[in-house]
Amino acid sequence: xxxxxxxxxxxxxxxxxxxxxxxxxxxxxxxxxxxxxxxxxxxxxxxxxxxxxxxxxxxxxxxxxxxxxxxxxxxxxxxxxxxxxxxxxxxxxxxxxxxxxxxxxxxxxxxxxxxxxxxxxxxxxxxxxxxxxxxxxxxxxxxxxxxxxxxxxxxxxxxxxxxxxxxxxxxxxxxxxxxxxxxxxxxxxxxxxxxxxxxxxxxxxxxxxxxxxxxxxxxxxxxxxxxxxxxxxxxxxxxxxxxxxxxxxxxxxxxxxxxxxxxxxxxxxxxxxxxxxxxxxxxxxxxxxxxxxxxxxxxxxxxxxxxxxxxxxxxxxxxxxxxxxxxxxxxx
Ligand SMILES: [Zn+2]
Numbered sequence: 001x002x003x004x005x006x007x008x009x010x011x012x013x014x015x016x017x018x019x020x021x022x023x024x025x026x027x028x029x030x031x032x033x034x035x036x037x038x039x040x041x042x043x044x045x046x047x048x049x050x051x052x053x054x055x056x057x058x059x060x061x062x063x064x065x066x067x068x069x070x071x072x073x074x075x076x077x078x079x080x081x082x083x084x085x086x087x088x089x090x091x092x093x094x095x096x097x098x099x100x101x102x103x104x105x106x107x108x109x110x111x112x113x114x115x116x117x118x119x120x121x122x123x124x125x126x127x128x129x130x131x132x133x134x135x136x137x138x139x140x141x142x143x144x145x146x147x148x149x150x151x152x153x154x155x156x157x158x159x160x161x162x163x164x165x166x167x168x169x170x171x172x173x174x175x176x177x178x179x180x181x182x183x184x185x186x187x188x189x190x191x192x193x194x195x196x197x198x199x200x201x202x203x204x205x206x207x208x209x210x211x212x213x214x215x216x217x218x219x220x221x222x223x224x225x226x227x228x229x230x231x232x233x234x235x236x237x238x239x240x241x242x243x244x245x246x247x248x249x250x251x252x253x254x255x256x257x258x259x260x261x262x263x264x265x266x267x268x269x270x271x272x273x274x275x276x277x278x279x280x281x282x283x284x285x286x287x288x289x290x291x292x293x294x295x296x297x298x299x300x301x302x303x304x305x306x307x308x309x310x311x312x313x314x315x316x317x318x319x320x321x322x323x324x325x326x327x328x329x330x331x332x
Pocket of ligand 1: 295296297300301302303326327328329330
């Protein structure tokens with residue numbers, strides 16, 4: 001005969017562990033959510049640091065040099081510091097294994113930074129993040145012409161059958177060049193809007209393919225790091241892809257790191273933009289021959305490079321300091 005108290009005890013025995021487990025599960029999800037936010041913040045901060053270190057600006061602002069090696073170093077340095085790890089330590093090395101792909105988006109091409117196997121002098125196999133060479137945003141229309149796009153409206157065409165060298169110009173200039181050479185221009189060159197849509201589509205698909213291949217390849221690398229996770233391209237909304245190619249910048253994919261106590265893993269990416277293409281730069285230079293001094297666009301021939309000049313980021317600033325718009329570049 002089962003007594004009511006027995007049933008009550010049975011009830012307690014069954015329900016308590018269940019609620020406890022549920023509590024642990026909820027806690028674990030909370031921890032994972034918190035960790036995810038924390039890691040995403042670190043990623044974003046480190047990507048911004050990397051972008052700042054990869055660009056070596058010239059005196060005229062827009063004339064800069066891209067240093068991909070510094071992008072890698074800048075990112076890692078910042079990421080290790082944010083994670084309280086020391087470069088070269090085991091922890092740092094483990095962390096590095098979760099970086100599945102980095103892409104530097106440059107003006108006229110991209111660089112992949114990914115893990116590669118190397119054999120050292122003693123025949124030991126080493127894995128490290130390696131910067132690849134620059135690859136173009138290339139489109140081949142199978143008519144014998146190859147198009148290399150850039151982040152603005154300039155492009156390069158290389159001609160297989162005309163035997164001419166590559167031609168670099170804006171959309172209008174390329175269109176004119178093709179017409180002059182009796183070549184039917186492709187539809188996407190016909191107007192600015194269509195050109196921009198097409199150009200962006202091509203650049204994004206080139207990047208997507210490169211990132212996808214690199215991340216898939218990381219499955220092999222990750223095994224060497226002892227990471228068991230299936231790496232594949234995470235969902236990146238279209239708006240983020242578009243943001244990626246708005247300007248010179250960096251995108252980093254970070255995946256597979258355990259973040260909870262019940263198997264949750266991070267699957268994330270962060271992007272950082274340099275603001276270089278969108279940034280306006282004006283050059284001010286005192287005129288030695290007259291009392292009127294002008295401000296210019298950085299590529300103006302009126303600027304005397306041998307003399308002192310300074311840059312400002314808006315026309316307002318230049319005007320405020322008493323400079324007039326240059327008739328050759330600003331007013332034209
Ligand atoms: Zn000028």
